[in-house]
Amino acid sequence: MVFKMVSQKLDTNTVLNNKEIVIPKIITPKLEIKDVGKIFKTKSGETVALEKTSFTVKDGEFVTILGPSGCGKSTILRIVAGLEESNSGKVLLDGQEINGPGPDRGMVFQSYTLFPWLNVKDNITFGLKLKGVNQKERDDLARHYLQLIGLEGFEKHYPIQLSGGMKQRVAIARALANDPKILLMDEPFGALDAQTRTIMQEVLLKAWEDSKKTILFITHDVDESIFLADSVYVMTARPGRLKKKIPITLDRPREYSMKSTVEFGNYKEELLSLIREESLKSIK
């Protein structure tokens, strides 16, 4: 705290001394979660699902939240999305307090949520149509995102004709096409088999690099949390709270072969021991 005050003072001094730089650069985080907590009321009383939690996500950052099942990690995401209300604290997106769900926060769910009565293209452009984007622009965007997720030629297919991995790719495209400020992902690959999952992680990284979106991604898969992230937040067992933040400094762009490097192995070891403690607590 003392150090912080001193450094601020120094900053002010530099500004004052150097007349060319008049405005100090204030970096507001893309997403700011302040003291957000959640209590569920049950017959036997109140259960704390999420203790007061605070963290920030920078613009363009890929953050994963890793936690044992039932730790309230999905609750955080649903509160940010505005689909659930918190009992305390607030969520700021670009400095604005969020209030209910909105198209500025796109979401991809673990369950398959494509509209089964719409074909792939109409699914991708669903949000654009609600916004009143014209046909030509919708077509162009649909084409771009179909190519990005590697599903050209599938625009006329209905969800029932797609595999699980393909459905989730379309769900990602649909969320991105709507141009949200942040993309929220709730274990989107949780229902997929291990091989498909690896491919999906690469597809997602490619889409992220193309769109430069800020992503908040929930998972219980340690490999996945490292492979995707700039920072991993580890959560405790219920009542959930953030236990540790681990920055991942692996080079980008990343390929699946990275998962067998020593560096990756070190991250994995650290995260596994952190998460193991919590998983043991949660099954007690």
Next chain:
Amino acid sequence: MGKWFTPKKEISKGIYTSVGFITFILVLGIWSLLSYSGLVNPLFLPTPTTVLATATELFVSGDIFSDIGISFSRVFTGFLIAALIGIPLGILMGSLRIMEGAFEPIIGFIRYMPASAFIPLLILWIGLGESEKMAVIFLGTFFQLTLMVMDVTKNVQNDLIDVSYTLGAKNAQIFTKVILPASLPGIVDTLRITFGWAWTYLVVAEIVGASSGLGHMIMQASRFLQPDKIIVGILIIGLLGLITDIIFKSIYRASFSWMRKDGF
């Protein structure tokens, strides 16, 4: 042979259709045996040939068509009114808890009251005309239909609604762009089933104070001891029900190709 009696095992389509045919022939066989042999008095059970002859006569003379027409219009109008009110109400009850809270208890109560028991009241209230017949059909189908539509709407996946909000949908759009298309196949199926029930209420509606219609024809035939005419009437109602069922099924197939893997 062995697999025919293994639980849930698939059998060839040919055998599946053949056994259906055999059952029909078996019923016809038993009927023939009982009637032609004279085991049962023809006053109670006429022979298939007598029934066929009566049917031909009714169709050739054309008397039957006006009965079919009037009965169909009663069933159709009564059912249409039930559907026009029941579908929107059911959708609202299935998606808004306040609507469910308000209407579910009373509808759940009334639906156990037999529609036929209301006939005396209906005659008192609206007389013996066409509207009374339609009202019976309405009462017989409306409550069940509404509750079934409510259930269909309730089964719309919550995640589908949540994802729509994150794509920018407002409450009104959730109804028109998500809940309605998602529950439409279930609604068409509900209509198919309840329309079948509407036919079963027809005879009840036409027992009292009717001077036309298939139900009236059956009642008249009973009075004049014409079992062959009764059977013809029953068979016609059955066939009409079957035809409407097939029509609903083809509407379903044509409208919801997205529910099938082959997409056709």
